[in-house]
Amino acid sequence: MTSARPICATVSANALQHNLNVVKQHAPHSQVMAVVKANAYGHGLLQTAQALHQADAFAVLGLNEAIDLREAGIEQRILLLEGVFDARELPIAAAYQIDIAVHHAEQVKMLANATLAKPINVHLKMNTGMNRLGFAPQAFKAAYEQLSGLEQVSEIILMTHFATADETNGIESALSIFQTHTQGLDHAKSLANSASILMQPDSHADWVRPGIMLYGATPVSTQSATSFDLQPAMQLTSEIISVQTLAKGESVGYGARFTADKPMKIGIVACGYADGYPRHAGQLHDGDMLAGVPIAVHGQRTQTVGRVSMDMLACDLTHIPDAQIGSPVELWGNTIPVDEVAHACGTIGYELLCALAPRVRFQFSDL
Numbered sequence: 001m002t003s004a005r006p007i008c009a010t011v012s013a014n015a016l017q018h019n020l021n022v023v024k025q026h027a028p029h030s031q032v033m034a035v036v037k038a039n040a041y042g043h044g045l046l047q048t049a050q051a052l053h054q055a056d057a058f059a060v061l062g063l064n065e066a067i068d069l070r071e072a073g074i075e076q077r078i079l080l081l082e083g084v085f086d087a088r089e090l091p092i093a094a095a096y097q098i099d100i101a102v103h104h105a106e107q108v109k110m111l112a113n114a115t116l117a118k119p120i121n122v123h124l125k126m127n128t129g130m131n132r133l134g135f136a137p138q139a140f141k142a143a144y145e146q147l148s149g150l151e152q153v154s155e156i157i158l159m160t161h162f163a164t165a166d167e168t169n170g171i172e173s174a175l176s177i178f179q180t181h182t183q184g185l186d187h188a189k190s191l192a193n194s195a196s197i198l199m200q201p202d203s204h205a206d207w208v209r210p211g212i213m214l215y216g217a218t219p220v221s222t223q224s225a226t227s228f229d230l231q232p233a234m235q236l237t238s239e240i241i242s243v244q245t246l247a248k249g250e251s252v253g254y255g256a257r258f259t260a261d262k263p264m265k266i267g268i269v270a271c272g273y274a275d276g277y278p279r280h281a282g283q284l285h286d287g288d289m290l291a292g293v294p295i296a297v298h299g300q301r302t303q304t305v306g307r308v309s310m311d312m313l314a315c316d317l318t319h320i321p322d323a324q325i326g327s328p329v330e331l332w333g334n335t336i337p338v339d340e341v342a343h344a345c346g347t348i349g350y351e352l353l354c355a356l357a358p359r360v361r362f363q364f365s366d367l
């Protein structure tokens, strides 16, 4: 028998599809490359790709992920967002018809020296100010010309990635650099991540590359996912496995970091940091544990108390008289947006979703 430990991540194929439609409403003239790196932001690579079968392409990081998608029958374009890390990956990528990013002169060299059964599509990346990957704007045309002379290269798509797309006027300068240095190059362009799709209509171009918005979390810290009509794709649920009664002055958890200032009913939830729940939850205020993290029991909002341990956390049930052992708990999902949990922990929804641990049971609904 598999473990009946109650923690479970349920992913809704309907929500993923709804969010893909939100992308299409915002960028109706662009093809959509669904970003499914990091195990589809923790949602499960293959099933997420299956749910998003109406996307025009998929993007991942590792060649192994791209091959998994191909072997699962995905026929759309698949892009390696950082290209190959080693020349030995090139013939394999070519054999599986996987597109590669080229962001550095070293990668052009690898391509020029490669023997490939079929030519490969290249997404040539310009550094427009993020300063992580990409050719300097001044070096872009030369890289383009080198690539377009190679028999190893088939289609070339022009690509960049914005650092501040979530800010008003956040891409003006980067976009103008990109346009200046791609002038006269008659190729498809790929610029926009989720924040750009939602906030920067000028950036949509031929391809858009949504990640986080497909999963129903916000890319913009000042605006909620619901304000963009996005639906949470993942619901992380568990159950109360123990109930404690604290008298005034008693504490709960390691380090006794929460002390009751009145009689309290406390629920112990089967979810801890080994499941991917952030251990620093609620410790933002200098160890002052009064600021808990939102959590729902029986659909009612309450908050965590005390330190999160490896396998458990505690929450306040004082105002939820019906709560008992077996009561359903939502860590994040429809009642508690993952972005709210993230905010209370000083991080972003992206990190919490990606950090979900393999030991959490996983199921897809509506697929």
Ligand SMILES: *Cc1c(COP(=O)(O)O)cnc(C)c1O
Binding pocket: 035, 037, 081, 161, 192, 193, 194, 195, 209, 210, 211, 212, 213, 219
């Ligand atoms: C991860 C990634 C994306 C998706 O970003 P979101 O903010 O999740 O939409 C798009 N483009 C590139 C190059 C990426 O690495």
